[in-house]
Amino acid sequence: xxxxxxxxxxxxxxxxCLPTAALAGDNLETxxxxxxxxxxPRYDETVDYCMRLDSTSQYVKYTSFGVSPQGRDLPLxxxxxxxxxSPPTDDRIVLMVLACIHxxxxxxxxxxxLLIRDFIRDGELSNQFDNLVLLxxxxxxxxxxxxxxxxxxxxxxxPLDMGFRVTAQGYNLNRDFLKADSPEMRAWLNLFNQWLPDxxxxxxxxxxxxxxxxxxxxxxxxENLPAPLRSxxxxxxxxxxxxxxxxxxxxxxxxxxxxxxxxxTEGMFGLVWPPRYSTGYGAIQNRPAxxxxxxxxxxxxxxxxxTRAMIVELIGILSDQRSELKLAVRQTDMLVGESMxxxxxxxxxxxxxxxxxxxxxxGFDVSVDSSDISGADxxxxxxxxxEYRVPYLDSYYPVDSAMIPYAYLxxxxxxxxxxxxxxxxxxxxRLVTEQTLQIESYRFSDLKWDNEPWESRHLLDFTMTSFRxxxxxxxxxxxxxxxxxxxxxxAHLLEPKAPDSFIRWSFFNTIYDQxxxxxxxxxxxxxxxxxxxxxxxxxxFQARLESDSAFATNPRExxxxxxxxxxxxxxxxxVYPVGKLHSRVDLNLQ
Numbered sequence: 364x365x366x367x368x369x370x371x372x373x374x375x376x377x378x379x380c381l382p383t384a385a386l387a388g389d390n391l392e393t394x395x396x397x398x399x400x401x402x403x404p405r406y407d408e409t410v411d412y413c414m415r416l417d418s419t420s421q422y423v424k425y426t427s428f429g430v431s432p433q434g435r436d437l438p439l440x441x442x443x444x445x446x447x448x449s450p451p452t453d454d455r456i457v458l459m460v461l462a463c464i465h466x467x468x469x470x471x472x473x474x475x476x477l478l479i480r481d482f483i484r485d486g487e488l489s490n491q492f493d494n495l496v497l498l499x500x501x502x503x504x505x506x507x508x509x510x511x512x513x514x515x516x517x518x519x520x521x522p523l524d525m526g527f528r529v530t531a532q533g534y535n536l537n538r539d540f541l542k543a544d545s546p547e548m549r550a551w552l553n554l555f556n557q558w559l560p561d562x563x564x565x566x567x568x569x570x571x572x573x574x575x576x577x578x579x580x581x582x583x584x585x586e587n588l589p590a591p592l593r594s595x596x597x598x599x600x601x602x603x604x605x606x607x608x609x610x611x612x613x614x615x616x617x618x619x620x621x622x623x624x625x626x627x628t629e630g631m632f633g634l635v636w637p638p639r640y641s642t643g644y645g646a647i648q649n650r651p652a653x654x655x656x657x658x659x660x661x662x663x664x665x666x667x668x669x670t671r672a673m674i675v676e677l678i679g680i681l682s683d684q685r686s687e688l689k690l691a692v693r694q695t696d697m698l699v700g701e702s703m704x705x706x707x708x709x710x711x712x713x714x715x716x717x718x719x720x721x722x723x724x725x726g727f728d729v730s731v732d733s734s735d736i737s738g739a740d741x742x743x744x745x746x747x748x749x750e751y752r753v754p755y756l757d758s759y760y761p762v763d764s765a766m767i768p769y770a771y772l773x774x775x776x777x778x779x780x781x782x783x784x785x786x787x788x789x790x791x792x793r794l795v796t797e798q799t800l801q802i803e804s805y806r807f808s809d810l811k812w813d814n815e816p817w818e819s820r821h822l823l824d825f826t827m828t829s830f831r832x833x834x835x836x837x838x839x840x841x842x843x844x845x846x847x848x849x850x851x852x853x854a855h856l857l858e859p860k861a862p863d864s865f866i867r868w869s870f871f872n873t874i875y876d877q878x879x880x881x882x883x884x885x886x887x888x889x890x891x892x893x894x895x896x897x898x899x900x901x902x903x904f905q906a907r908l909e910s911d912s913a914f915a916t917n918p919r920e921x922x923x924x925x926x927x928x929x930x931x932x933x934x935x936x937x938v939y940p941v942g943k944l945h946s947r948v949d950l951n952l953q
Contacts, residue, residue, distance in 0.1 A: 370913040375592040387611045391419060391480045395522075400664035401467040403522045406435060406509050409501055412476060417600050420483045422492075422704050424448045428438055430502075433930025435505040437550055442497040443480060444489075451496055454689050456681045459498040459560035460674060461641065463736055464567070466508035467515040467678035470657050471566025472501045474670035483646025488675070494682045498558060503547065518570050520814040537565070538646035538818050541855060541863040542783075542870075549786055555648070556788040561651040561692050562681060565641040568671055569659050571629065575725035577609065577661050577669035578779050581618040581654040585635045585759050586709065589696035596651055600683055602773055607676035613669045616642035616724065617755070618656050630719065634758035635712040639860040648788075649695040651688075653677065687740030703845050703947070704769040708854050710762035710861040718758035724751045737841035750790035765858040767845050768943035770950075771803065777940055780870055784856065785843070789849045792952040794840040802942035803831050804860060808865070810937075827859055827939075834942055842952055855942055866939070875937050881926050883919065890925040900928070906946050910916050 393412065394404035404412065410425075422444050427436035441448045451457065462471030479499065482489050501510045508526035515527050529535050534545040543549055544724035569579065586598050608615045623629045636643035645652025655673055657666035681688060727744045734741040773781055775793075785791055809826040843853060859866035881889075894901050904924060908915045915921070926932055 369949045377940070379492065383859060389447065389484065391415065392478045393473065393477070393480065393737065395667065398523075398601060400667070401521060401523055401664075402527060403473055405511060406502060406505055409472065410436070410438055413440055413501065416440060416476075416479055416483070421446060423483065425481060428554040429547065431506045431531070433506045433509075434545055437503070437505060437547065438501055440475075440479060440501065441498040442482060442499070444492050445496075451726055453493075454685060456495045456562065456685045456688060457498065457558055457560040458495055458562050458564070458678065458681060459500070459555070459558070460564040460675055461500050461503050462566045463500075463504055463508055463526065463606050464565060464641070464858060465528045466502065466510070466922075467519070467528050468566070468568035469508075469653070470520065470568055470663075470666045471564075472825075472944055473667045474566070475499045475501055476675060477667070477671050478674055478819040481827070485505075491675075491678050491682045493683045497678075498554075498560060500551075502526075503551070503782075504530050504536055504549075506757050511765055516568070518581055519568055519659045520661060521666075533819070535569075535818060537641060538639045540819075541638040541642060541787075542820075542868045543786060544819055545644065549763075552786045552788075560650065561688055563641060563645050563650055563654065564677065565654050567654065568633075568657045569619070569656045569664065571659075571667070573618075574618050574619060574627075574672065575620060575727065575748055576611050576614065576619075576657065577658055577665055578614055578615050578671070578673055578876055579656045579658070580604075580616045581634070581636070581641055581642055581656070582651060583636065584757075586652075586711065586761070587635050587643070588646040588714065589649060589695045590699050591691040591698065592649065592651060595684075595687060595691040598689060600680065602650070603680045603684075604676060607680065608673060611672050611676060613672050614725070615673070617655060617757075622756075627729075627751050627753055628706045628725060630754040630756055631722075631724070633755070638852075639863045647855055649692065649699055649848060649851070659839040669787075674691040700846060700848040700849050702769070703767040703850050703854075704765055704947075707764045708767050708851075708858075709764050710854065710858055711763040711812070712759040712760065712763045714756055715758040715760060719754040719756045721752050722755045724753040728750055733887075765860060766945075767850070767854060768803065768945045769947050770844045770944045771857050772800070772836050772844075772942040772944060773841040773855065774836060774940055775841065777871070780856075780865055781841045784843065784853070787849060787856070789843060789853055790847055792842045792844070792950075793952045794836055794842060795953050796838050798836045798840075799833055800942065800944055800948065801946070802831055802944050803832070803835055804942055805939040807831055807859075807875065807937045807939070808901065812869065823869050825859070825866070837941065842950060859939065868909060873942060874935070874940060877933065877936055879931075879933060881922065881931070883922055886922040886926055887929075889929060890922060893929065900925070 365761060394408050413425040416423045422442060424441045426439050428439045429437040461477055462470050482492060484844055498872045507530050510527035511524050516527050530545055536548060539545050539548045543552060582596060620632055621627055638644045638647050642652045642654050655670055657669050726749050728747040728749045730743045732741045807825045807827050811824045812821040845943050855861040855863060856865055858864060865871060
C-alpha cells in the first residue's frame with residue numbers, strides 16, 4: 364500500500380501547486396477567442412468577463428474606480444498574489460495597464476484578458492507575479508466604447524466592430540492627463556494617487572505609414588524625466604525589451620513619426636511628449652510610461668498577440684529588475700521632492716535638426732502616383748519587404764524655463780484650479796489669516812487664442828513680462844510649497860510657458876477682460892490734468908503719435924494712453940492671479 368500513499372501524496376502536492384482555476388475546472392474562453400479572434404466584447408460582456416476572472420481566482424479582484432458621464436462603472440482588475448488588493452507596503456512593483464483610452468483601439472483589452480486568464484491557468488506565468496501587482500483597466504473610455512460599430516476606424520484592419528475614439532462628451536482622454544477636464548480622467552487621477560504605480564502602460568493602435576512591424580513603442584528617454592529613472596530606462600529597460608521582443612518574434616521600433624512618410628529614408632523623429640499625453644504625464648509624475656502602438660494594417664489577432672507579448676515580456680523584465688526600478692523611482696521622487704526653490708526648471712524642448720543616429724528600419728517598397736481625385740501624390744506601399752537605413756532625430760534641447768519659487772500662492776476664489784492641483788496629488792496648505800507678501804507675478808499681453816476649439820478649449824498664445832510687487836492674499840489662499848514629489852506637475856500647471864499650463868489651456872480667461880471704462884469726455888479733462896502734473900507725459904505721448912499711425916488715428920486709444928497711466932486703471936488687468944513667493948517667510952498655515 365506504500366506506493367498508493369506515495370501516489371496520493373504526490374497528486375495532492377501537484378494539485379496544491381496548480382493555479383486556482385485549474386482546480387475549479389475553469390471555462391475562461393474569452394469573447395475574442397470564441398469569435399475566432401475577429402471580435403472584441405461590448406461593455407457588458409467585458410464587465411461580465413472581469414467578474415468571471417474574479418470568481419475563478421482568489422488572486423484576481425474586480426472593482427470600479429469611478430463612474431462615467433453616462434453612468435457606467437469604470438472597470439478595474441487587480442491581480443495580487445498576496446490577496447490584499449491594496450497598495451503594497453513591500454518592494455513589489457505596481458504595474459498599471461490602460462486599454463481602450465481610445466475605445467476604437469481595443470487590442471490592449473483583449474490582450475489583457477488573455478494575460479490574466481493565462482496567469483490563472485499557467486503556473487510559470489503566475490510566478491512572474493510574485494514580485495508584481497497588476498492594475499488592469501480593460502476599458503478606460505467606457506462611453507465611447509459603446510458608440511460601437513464597424514466604421515469607427517477607417518484606417519484600421521479589425522476587429523469587426525469597435526468603439527469610438529473620444530468620450531460621450533467629446534474628450535480625447537489621451538490629451539486630458541494634465542488639464543483633466545473629463546470625469547473619467549479625474550477618477551483615474553484618484554486611482555493613480557492611491558496606488559502610485561511604478562510603471563504605466565498605455566495600449567493603442569497607430570495611424571500613419573505602412574511597414575513590417577506589428578508593434579511600435581514610445582517611452583520617455585529625455586531630460587523631462589529625472590536622471591535616476593532616465594538612466595534605468597536607457598541602460599536597463601530599452602535594451603532588455605528590444606532583445607526580448609526580437610526573441611519572441613515581434614521585433615519593435617520606436618513609434619513611427621516620419622519627416623515625409625512617402626520617403627522613410629528622409630528620416631524619423633522622436634518626441635519629448637507634453638504631459639497632456641500618458642507618456643509625458645508619467646514623466647512629470649516621476650514614473651516610466653510605455654506607449655504600445657500596434658500597426659493598424661495588421662489583422663486583429665496579430666495585433667492582440669503582439670500587445671500581449673510585449674506586456675508579458677515587460678512583466679518579466681520588471682520582475683527581474685524590481686530592485687533597480689524601485690530604487691530609481693525612490694531616488695527620483697526624493698530628487699524632485701527636495702526643494703526646487705531658486706532652481707530653473709525646463710518647461711519645453713525643441714528637436715535638434717543637425718543631430719541624428721541611424722537605425723535599420725523594416726519597411727515595404729513604396730511608389731507614388733499622381734491622383735486625379737485629390738490632385739496630390741497618392742502613396743502606395745507594395746508587399747515587398749524592404750530594409751532602410753534611416754536617420755532618427757531624437758536629440759532635444761530646452762527652450763523655455765522658469766525659476767521655481769519657495770511657494771506658489773493662489774487666492775481662494777480660484778477653487779477649480781486649486782482642486783485640480785489636489786487631484787494631481789499636490790499638497791495644498793491654506794493661509795489662516797490675510798497676509799501681505801512680496802511676490803513675483805506675470806502680466807500678459809499680445810493675447811491670441813486659437814480660432815478653433817481643441818479639446819473643449821481655445822489654446823492661448825501670449826507675451827508675458829515678470830514683475831515683483833506687494834500683494835495682499837486673503838485668508839483661505841492656497842499655498843503650495845515646492846518640496847514635493849509632484850513639483851514637476853506643479854510647475855507644468857502654474858508656469859505659464861509650459862505647454863499644458865493653466866494659462867495655455869485658458870483656465871484664467873476672466874483676468875483679461877477690462878471691466879471699467881472711461882467716458883471720452885471725462886478722460887479729456889483728466890488727460891490734460893495729468894500732463895500739467897507730469898509734463899514728461901506729453902513727450903512720451905507725442906513720440907507714440909509719431910511712431911504708431913494706428914494709435915495716432917484712434918481717438919479712444921489716444922485717451923487710453925492716459926487712462927492706463929492714471930490712478931483709475933485696473934492694476935490687476937491681465938495680471939496672473941498666482942503669486943510666486945521666492946523668500947522663506949513665516950506663513951500662518953493650516
